[in-house]
Amino acid sequence: MDRIQATPLVAFAAFLATVALAPTAGAQAPYPSKAVRLIVPSSAGGGSDIIARFLAPKLGERLGQQVVVDNRPGAGTMIGSELVAKAPPDGYTLLMGISTLATNPVIYEKVSYNALTDFSPITLALAAPNILVVHPSLPVKTTKEVIALARSRPGALTYASAGAGTTSHLAGEVFKTMTKTNILHVPYKGNVPAITDLMSGETSMLFATLPTVLPQVQAGRLRGVAVLGAKRSAAIPQLPTLAESGVPGFEVNNWTGLLAPAGTPVAAVNRLNAEVNRIMKLPDVQARLPKEGLRFVEMTPQQFGDFVKSEKEKWAPIVKATGAKAD
Helix, strand or coil, X not given: CHHHHHHHHHHHHHHHXXXXXXCCCCCCCCCCCCXXXXXXXXXXXXXXXXXXXXXXXHHHHHHCCCEEEEECCCCCCHHHHHHHHCCCCCCCEEEEEECHHHHHHHHCCCCCCCCCCCEEEEEEEEEEEEEEEEXXXXXXXXXXXXXXHHHHCCCCCEEEECCCCCHHHXXXXXXXXXXXXXXXXXXXXXXXXXXXHHHCCCCCEEEEEHHHHHHHHHCCCCEEEEECCCCCCCCXXXXXXXXXXXXXXXXXXXXXXXXXXXXXXXXXXXXXXXXXXXXXXXHHHHHHHHHHCCEECCCCHHHHHHHHHHHHHHHHHHHHHHCCCCC
């Protein structure tokens, strides 16, 4: 009798021991506990890809987990951006967001995500001015000569872009509007094919992010005409700004920042923000950035979110004024 009654007591004691040793319900491993995927919404070799591949190994070292770069180009960066917007908000899928987050909603009739509500902003990583470059065979060396040639041959010159809605596209439309010129837009699926065709002479010019074309300009394969920033770049100081070249008020910069799906834990967002900011302040990084035409702008997650909103508000009237379309 005693043996029969003791059996359930032993079983119950074993159950209590199991419960005591089991993880607390809802407990989570410290972030990160596995590899992090960094989605680049553009093709390999482009500006955001270059920055992602520079940042990923350094971020991985600081996180103690591998950060894997995953290129998902297409649809004006919307394919990769949508993938992140709909990913689990656990901090393991991140977006290397670029300026198109702010420009796509004002140039495309339909965007499958909301740039302001479907992401948790982490930080603005780097900014760079755009630059006007031409094929060396084009008989121009200054902005005034580009304008004069375009006016003398309306519709004959072409400008390549990294795709509809990118800053390289919108820079071209702003340039046409401000200079009263007629230059045909030729969109490509990223910076790399646009640069390749420009170097082969298939197009006349390109408004590109400085780091993506700097090597070609330095090698003489492309000719730099003007920087589209507010001031000259330390990477190519001999090149004037468009404002200096007779087109005042013209400024188009590109930026790259880190975002996660909306609802990502605040602790993960803050950890990523702190680590990226620490990386960008490293002496070797600070020494390298100016040489490549890049500039670090430190921001909190809140500041970065406000920045994306302000960029969208800035471009909306510009797109309307230029009549730019997602052709």
